[in-house]
Amino acid sequence: MIWSGSETQDIDRLSSQIYGIPSRTLMEEAGKAIFRLALRLWKPYSHFILLAGSGNNGGDALVAARLLFEADFSLTCFDVSDGKESNERHYQRLELEKKGFALKPFRDAADFDPFRDRSLIIIDGLLGLGLKGSLRDGLTRNCLEAASHLHSRVVLAIDLPSGLEADTWDTEPARLPATHTITFGALKPVHVGEPSRRWCGDVNLATLGFAPEAIQDVLSKRTISLIHDTYTPALATLWRHLPPDAHKYDRGHVLAIGGSPGKVGAIMMAAAAALKGGAGWVTVAPLSEIMAPAWSREFTYETFGLEGEIDLSAMKRFIETRKVKAVLIGPGTMETPLTRKFMECFAELQKKQQLRLVFDAGALSDILKLSEGLAFDPDHTLLTPHPGEWKRLQKEMPTPQHVGDIWDLCELTQKQGMSMIYKSASPMIFAPESVRFLTQGDNRLGRAGSGDLLAGLILGLSSGPYSLHELAGHAQNMLALSASRLAASQAPLELLNGIV
Known part of the structure; x- marks a missing residue:
């Protein structure tokens, strides 16, 4: 408290x-x-x-x-x-x-x-x-x-x-x-x-x-609780609800969409974190194959976005028929791949099959405007901006600097039906009824790719009985703990891969 x-x-x-x-x-x-x-x-x-x-x-x-x-x-x-x-x-x-x-x-x-x-x-x-x-x-x-x-x-x-x-x-x-x-x-x-x-x-x-x-x-x-969140659960703890006869769909089929030309590594890194986080099946839908890394055999792949624009009907059909529980969209993109029709589709799928949605990187641009008036569930919808991306969410968005800013931002999450994790030197999670300050962070995480890992880990954990804003706190603290443990034994250049 x-x-x-x-x-x-x-x-x-x-x-x-x-x-x-x-x-x-x-x-x-x-x-x-x-x-x-x-x-x-x-x-x-x-x-x-x-x-x-x-x-x-x-x-x-x-x-x-x-x-x-x-x-x-x-x-x-x-x-x-x-x-x-x-x-x-x-x-x-x-x-x-x-x-x-x-x-x-x-x-x-x-x-x-x-x-x-x-x-x-x-x-x-x-x-x-x-x-x-x-x-x-x-x-x-x-x-x-x-x-x-x-x-x-x-x-x-x-x-x-x-x-x-x-x-x-x-x-x-x-x-x-x-x-x-x-x-x-x-x-x-x-x-x-x-x-x-x-x-x-x-x-x-x-x-x-x-x-x-x-x-x-x-x-x-x-009306809003202020919480100091230092809880770092063991990964197994977040999956202990699974019965002995659980199968891959119980752990969740998750879909990672992203990776513009030359940046496909970002979505691959997020997918790797999702798999390490415990997802039962990870599908990657890259938005380009230009200068892409070797395709990992740990994932399945879909081509509905390979031309740089996502085929909306193909994506929707895949999510419905392949029992996708959660979608991450955005890592490795500079511009938004989304339109109003995409947001309407996501809102429909969330209502129909409780689809969980994580928006990152380029997918955050103007997302509040694109989703205005649509009904999203803040327990199942998460935005993951860093300070630069924060300014692209909405021009009037105050940068959180003071308690007064917090109340305004929580009202916004209630209105939009979206929770947020603000990835900064002071990570904060904004949910409709709470704001959590995370202090387990480590400056060694401030490197290209760390946000992809975080978004991917949240995606991998998303099939459990937790809200996405809860999982965002757990994932951030888990990555921070990993960084602290590795820092004593590995050089900084090795740290990022070591966390994955």
Whole structure:
């Protein structure tokens, strides 16, 4: 589960104001969680520097400072409030001062000079979930920039690196990137999207005593679930529904259409992934045989697209008579092979025999316009755009950068009856009732052909009792895990074939 920044603030507020959990109690719990993580990160001779802003994020830092002081650790706590502070932060400052510990006001970068040759652990409690927009000039920004020039071994951010927005992931680099982040209740979009995720470092989730009723009150208002999907099933798990006497049609006859001149390798790679994924029978319908690789004997072949244009009636007849359960169309194409009549045909076949459809590469161009007004099933229809293809889906499509974009895109999937996996540094799956962030990705997958593998693997798994948007998440995570395992033993040039 992922909470937005505003949802987290509402849960915090309702827990205190409606359900009787004192905000000081929640702040004390947060400070203890920060303290426990700080202890795990500490090494002998390390010195803690705590940066306490004016809000409740700063209050959390002051609780941690008090606990570190009581445990006799070496620390300095900088007051970066500029004379302003929240009520809870004020209370925590007085509690710390009662212990005989004085905060050091931050004025400029020279205040950090005594610490430049020390082994430092910086705890960033300057700004939390409430920031909207860019960080303005001022004391906080100056402090972050000065702290970034210290030789810190660890930077522990409270909730998120100061200056980032909780609900935005397409952002400029953090001014003080964290090696570790601690957040409360649930992850936020900033922790799971790229590039913001990289500035958060290792994200640690701590539970606070939020009122369950407050959580229910806030999350029940959602129409869309935000999910952090790291589940990577074993391939056999996805086929365990098969009975002992299962045959090839139970595993599914799937059809892969694509491969323009010189790019037939793309559809062949997708077909290979479909077979490895468990499909019972894979048929390839290439759109060209010019500069094609050797025809693999693992597949059967159809010629209804060899002239570059697909014979619609021949394709439909093949799908109906050969019990095709799923079609992938597009790998290895730059322009769409589809027309309105094709989309009408696919909609008819889906209604008639629950045909599953995966659209990739060139087949994505203008697909939303071509399918407008037609009835598709989002559990059985999947689009697989990367950022360049995303812009070709529809001119008005917002690139997902912020939680607000997510709501708009989910409405679009509901309207079109199509789910989507956005293949990017932050893979996301858009379904009518959920958005899943996938964080198992690996930059080593960012090569020509990786999208063909993904589309093919989804195709190969598509005959099971799962929606295509579920399978898209499983397939992406499986490929990412394969890349991680292979990276330790194989050179990058060998990686792609190794995954297949």
